[in-house]
Amino acid sequence: MKKKMFSVGLLGLTLLAISACGSSGKADPKEAGPAQDLTPYGKYEEPVEFTIGRGVYSGGSLPEGMTIEDNTGTKYVEEMANVHAKVAWESQDTAQKIALSISTGDIPDVMIVNRQQFKQLVDNDLIADMTEVYEKTASDHLKEIYDSFGDIILDQITVDGKLMGLPLTSIGGQQDLLWIRKDWLEKSGKDLPKTKQEVYELAEEFVKQDFAGNGETVGLSMGTKIAGTYNSGYSLNPIFYANQSYPRQWIEKDGETVYGTIQPETKETLEELSQLYKDGVIDKQFAVRKTEDLSALVSSGKLGMLFYPWWAPYGDIQQAIANDPEADWIPISAPEDEEGNINVTQNDPIGGVIVVRKDFSNPEAIVKSMNLSQDFIYQLTPEAKEFTQQEIPDMKTRWDHILVQVPAQLDFNDITTRIYTALTEAIDDGSSEDLRLDLLPVYNNYEILQKDGPKSDLTAWGDVKARLDGEKASFDERIKKIDVNFFDTTPTMDTAWTNLVKLEDEMFVRIITGEEPIEYFDEFVSQWNKIGGETITKEVNEVVKGQ
Template sequence: MGKMTKKRLIAPAIVAVAAIAAAVIWALFLSGGSAGGLKETKKVKISIVTSGIGTTFPPGFNENDNPYLDYIEKNTNLDINVILPPVESYEEKLSIIMSSGNLPDMLHAVDEVWVANYARQGKLEALEDLIDQYGPELRKKIPKEAWDKVTYNGRIYAVPSMNEVKGIELMYARKDWLDRLGLKPPQTLDEYYEVIRAFALNDPDGDGKDNTIGLLLTENLGRSAPFFGAFGTQLDQWLERDGKLVYSNTLPETKEALGFLRKLYAEGLIDPEFPLNRSRNLEEKIVSGRVGLFSATWYDTRGPIELNKQRDPKAEWIPLEFPTGPNGRKGVYATSPIRAMEVVPAGSPNAASVIRMLNFIAGEGHSNLKLGFENEIWTMNNGKMVTDFAEHLKHQYRGIYSALVDVVEPELDKQRLDSLGEHFHLYDNLQRIEKNLIPDRFTGLPTPAMGKYMMKLSGLKDVLMKIVVGVYPLDEFDHYVERWRHEGGDEITREVNDWYHASAP
């Protein structure tokens, strides 16, 4: 073979080998690896849209210039541009962004219906292959039930951010009031009725005035979950009955619970202002000493309960057993396993880099982003975590990044909650709630009919509150159920049960 012929054969081979080597190096770079010690230094630029969650930044810092974002960028070799739309009408802003011609590489969504609609329209990237390749920590730490909620037609359209809290409400009461009136902590629904009545009518604070509240609720029947649980139901959930899923707001058990609350209200035992109460009103009434029993959130021991104890050193608060109803039922609603979803617009060239970023946040970076940096936000003292509250509050903005893909790690969560003050019993409260959960049995993406009808049907729920306060008779509940069914509820129920039977093992 002549020299010219050999050159013509060798040159293409060299080019081919060089191309393969370049491809290997680029693939290793995307996966965070290196090739024979050769390390790519150029950062991949990505843009993400997320919620500012109402936090502020210390002077000199912002969403694109702070040590926590620097920490993520350094460990992922990414250059991340963070965009924070106004908190008001956040999902509406996301829709505007999705309709624009300048799409980011990732959006942080909190509305399941929003995600479902865009997934069905083909406007979101399917992520399962990228997760398998670049997201081992995501696969390991996010359970199947969470992936199910972001799966449509067998494909994954979002990375779920987990909700570490499985339930919210539990009953708390003032033990000093119980002792003064010679009452034991209530357990059954009948015993709760007697305590609520005594707290409203028998001057439990001993000041000789008619100024105490038997039971404190908030607008839209907020803080009532344990009383619905005593009848085996909860509001706004899908529960199983005879092998089918039914909407809880339409159940006879819900009517019974409304009847119980209606009786309390008619007898003047429920705060008459409850339809107007918001969280701030609830807190003010507890702190002022007018309330001795209510359905608390698991963190109220660190909020209004603690403030009441500071104002009145004689106030002694204790958790109660959940009220048990006539059929032995009790419990409260379970929260959704996910609190938010990270989606990638279809066609994004940087989808792999987004998954690498989320994988770091869920894995190696989780502890520092969740807790803050050790010896800056917290320290270990005799095996216990001690939080510097001033620094903790100053750097709460780190939650913007940890919330992108939160994961549940019980031991870490216990350390974190105990570091906020073991006397608040935050972790104990969560454990008490978790033993008494009534789960929502529908765990899929919202169905098409939900997108069409659910907002309108939610507006009908006002009838339930009006039944409690006596504007409507109790039997108006039956008319509410008929309207709910005929104005889209039956169609939603069919789709929910189609999903339920298709997902059965």
């Protein structure tokens, strides 16, 4: 993206017409709007208002008397910078609404878009160059967040040397861990598994000893998205990674960028899993289970091992303990490869792009709002702390990235490590004085469990188990990051990718369940190439080599 972008044909003629006519009939910035103020925290003498299109707030009910336009978070920005936000539209289906906004030319001043929409807007010169605004207006904290990802995050939205938006971040440390029923492990007489074979053997032992009873014990289970997902759970990613197989990732091999799914290492892993299925170690019903069915396996005590990110105790695992107080769970990074590494693919750091309408007179106001929102959410400044104490003295209201003017998910790439370190230091010191406001509940929950017992409050248990045990396991010293060369889309992907992904998912299930022999993998690779995969691979390499 930083040097070359593929032109997107969708809506092309319509967008070109809009570009020529001007967006949504907005006034020329030279004719309207207060003078620009490129300082990170400068306050405008006259109010600056921007309109924003956004998704529907899904964080539960708002505090009484508050709306997404008018709440304590937005008031802080208004008081400190004299910047106001007006919701142009709020939609459950933001992708459809954004497409409609683009096609009709009724574009709000700010939107959060996906990669394809970003390309359309750039190709048709509809959004503002944010290079100078970012350099001069972004706070040190905001810049530190982006810097924690290295060059990869801003480079992807830099076109011809121009920064054309500000990315939402998708943080690291969200890979799948191996969560194990500790009580079952102790009954089995086995040690914590390290290798792939030891994971298989432990799962087999769980089934053999039938710890769930009535022959209902399941060794391993997963969703039908068997590998290639991130930050979602119920996959077998770590098993593939231990074999140097990286499904659905564009990785470097012999100087070329290749698609991980079609490599021999993936075939090898599928053959292993197919045998486990035959042996009854893998759940015989996984191919027909929905997410709620997988949750029920865990909560009902039938599954004693699953791959899931650090935050598993907030859901199904917590419910398993509610149903069986004797249950206990521990997370580890496993399995390791033959060299003792825990392979983890680099995650796509971009969760969306904040774009500003080209004709908007004060794009720096958006960045000011983001600066102040970060300060407010995490109580980073004396001003933010004082304002919060005045507005919500009891400090019980939960504030997140939704209740701000620009609902941007922003955090450091290594935030899991930072949070774990901050919490353990506070616990060791016996004081929460230096903790970020959003971490105080975790510290308080730890204190509750220390006083009343480790499972006296299951909500507290889940919080502490996730933040301490889960996050610690997510940055195991054996972790080896595997670089991913390409996260974007290509022209052929726009038309062929959905069918290719469907074909891939079906192939995984068919081979593991034995519906097709392992030789079917080669047939799949051939078909994948014929219906667009080969062309996409060429397009990807063209982009990667052109960067």
